[in-house]
Amino acid sequence: MNWSTKKVSRVAQVLVDQAMSSEESCVEVDEVDGRGKTVAYQISKLSWESERFAKAKRVLDDKYQSNLAQRCKDRLLPRHVSDQQSARTLPDKFPNLATIL
Numbered sequence: 001m002n003w004s005t006k007k008v009s010r011v012a013q014v015l016v017d018q019a020m021s022s023e024e025s026c027v028e029v030d031e032v033d034g035r036g037k038t039v040a041y042q043i044s045k046l047s048w049e050s051e052r053f054a055k056a057k058r059v060l061d062d063k064y065q066s067n068l069a070q071r072c073k074d075r076l077l078p079r080h081v082s083d084q085q086s087a088r089t090l091p092d093k094f095p096n097l098a099t100i101l
Contacts, residue, residue: 001059001060001063011056011060013095014053014094014095014097015057015060016091018088018091018094019046019053019091019094020057021043021044021045021046021049021057021086022043022044022046022086022087022088023041023042023043023044023079024041024042024044024082025038025040025041025042026038026039026040026041026042026080027039038077039077039078040077040078040079040080041077041078041079041080042079042080042082043079043080043081043082044082044084044085044086044087045081045082045085045086046085046086046088047085047086048089048090050097052097053097
């Protein structure tokens with residue numbers, strides 16, 4: 001990443017589990033044995049997420065995926081953005097995103 005140490009520090013403050021988009025598994029059931037298998041993930045965006053925060057997360061995700069070994073890339077399940085927003089609320093004591101990013 002070509003980010004300054006200051007920007008890395010600011011982004012790290014807001015990259016907590018409660019600030020990540022919700023994921024829901026998309027499961028297909030095998031007709032033969034009745035077992036469910038996760039085939040994709042449905043991503044629900046956060047209603048309070050700013051475009052700058054979303055962009056920072058996208059950049060980090062892209063960098064992470066570009067550094068994966070090909071075998072890992074082949075095993076990644078697809079992720080689709082849902083039309084519905086996540087029910088997650090802004091975490092308590094969460095930094096003001098306007099001043100962070």
